[in-house]
Amino acid sequence: MTEREPWMTDPLYNPATGTPKEQLPTPALVVDVEVMEANLATMARFFENGPTRLRPHFKTHKCPILAQKQVQVGAIGLTCAKLSEAEVLAQAGIQSILIANEIVTPLKIARLAELSKQRQMIVAVDDAENIRLISQIAQEAGATVNLLVEVNVGLRRCGVQPGEPALVLARQITRLPGVHFSGLLGYEGHTVLIPDLPTRQVNVQQAMGELVRTADRIRQEGIAVEIVSAGGTGTYFLTGSFPGVTEVEAGSYLFMDTRYQQLGLPFRNSLSLVATVISVRGPSRAILDAGMKVLTTDNGLPEVISPPGVTLVALHEEHGILEVDATRVQLHLGDLVELLPSHVCTTVNLHDRYYALRNGHLEDIWPISGRGKSQ
């Protein structure tokens, strides 16, 4: 982003370095940089000796600065969900970009082919006609697009069935110009949030077993399978140590949220939403300046981190409704309330910037350039 809307430079919404948390404009999406850096390092250490590598998912943080930090500590590139996100990553200098999704319309495929001349672009496919179209458009553009055959490993979303159906597409790709068969994609999204670890493990092993056996089946035909991509934050240590998986797509580990914190992972919450009390309606009820336009509820209500004794009981469109335990705390107009998002990815997508804090003071503002890049 070279050009910015005036709003992105307005000092009211972009305060100076050193500004204390208490003086941020709210609602403010805040990163505790020290905790985030610890999460970054913990995940990097898990993957530093290979053979499996980390290709973190951009859809969580949508922030080029964070993508660059992930690459600096060992990520082999980034994963993303949409073409328009991939363009943000390309602009940020990321060299290898996996779009873990199908791109099916001619105009978008043409853009993908152009991007492939500047960056290593890898995209998911699960359909023979789609593969033919990508081949044709890429060839006409003088580009080569790398393809991963997406395999349904139990999530029942995109992807062909394991085994023969995947082999058929792999074979087709190797015979066409303008496309290169890079391997398989198989996201075990149905397992990543299973609370019970042994159950999660069994499910991951079953899903990854199908994926890796499919890769082996394709290799038996003399076709190289360079990439076997899978995994999320809830399964990174299982999928990431499963023989045959080459890269893992975890994203939420940098920030965490109320869902992921229940999984016993070695990451801590580093992202919060700081809001202001704009109305006090007696000792046990207060209203926040933060509603459904800054916090999402698809995984339930966010939780109040501080002050203690305060509970978020409802989110309206522009307001949060607080219940206050008057025996423990008294809220005043202008007081800050800090909340933990219930779903980090959908929450981040509502915001234009992170306020990056160290020791409670503003260190930097990071544009969320991928926000809204859903096309």
Next chain:
Amino acid sequence: MTEREPWMTDPLYNPATGTPKEQLPTPALVVDVEVMEANLATMARFFENGPTRLRPHFKTHKCPILAQKQVQVGAIGLTCAKLSEAEVLAQAGIQSILIANEIVTPLKIARLAELSKQRQMIVAVDDAENIRLISQIAQEAGATVNLLVEVNVGLRRCGVQPGEPALVLARQITRLPGVHFSGLLGYEGHTVLIPDLPTRQVNVQQAMGELVRTADRIRQEGIAVEIVSAGGTGTYFLTGSFPGVTEVEAGSYLFMDTRYQQLGLPFRNSLSLVATVISVRGPSRAILDAGMKVLTTDNGLPEVISPPGVTLVALHEEHGILEVDATRVQLHLGDLVELLPSHVCTTVNLHDRYYALRNGHLEDIWPISGRGKSQ
């Protein structure tokens, strides 16, 4: 907005005038301009002879072009929820702006005071200390800020109780410099979605009765009450014809959604989300390129408008999961599916632009400049 991110001018995401709906980049938030204009005219006609006037809520469409259209057909100004939205409206040339919310922090109040020198700014208050702070900061800035005392008419969010508590604040305002007492704000949000019309009517009458009696009580003290503001799309004809209410804040009427269409109002759905089938998993299941980052679920799942025989059964983060009645329709890769949002306001807040279509062809692209302006 004079400066734009490159993404806002990229022809892939901003196709030429005349482009048919079928060739828009998806997910695309689409306005049927003819239906929207009919809604605009229907609401304008209701208010054209007064005495109650329309001050539509910006939080729904967040689009300066639509705000200007509303003023052109008789709106006396705009309502909004946040200071940063008010700044977008001021920049768009809107002369009278009501922030139907409390602004409590000194930095935001200072900005509000500055805005008050260029535009008629009206803001809600429900606290004596907040009133003192606005008075002090506005006076120092050489500005006058217009205040509405917010009254709790049953929603139990912000606002003091009707009667004496509102009178106390009104009296305080008239005695302070830098602030002007303009009247009362009382949003009957607890009534706007009551399906049964007689029940809705009784509840509105009770709420507006309290508000108007409070205005009369204040007038008995010799204090002028110029504004009595209330109302939403579900109650505009009840609140808008209630004697003593001077202006109505309806916003959703331009677009409607699955909630509002159940209320028997004279407005039609003009907003939809156009998505593309990116994966076909057998005759009865297909996957869309539209998930929770382009559609919200706080009022349940959006509904499929077309093609018939297709049902949205789940929204994932980046995907919509479709169930297809194979006896009625067959979906192919690249097919368009059009959906009706379940909550227009939170949905619009996810998007950067409207694709404005007339007769199925692109007429214009309208930036949603208020998107994300939650501070």
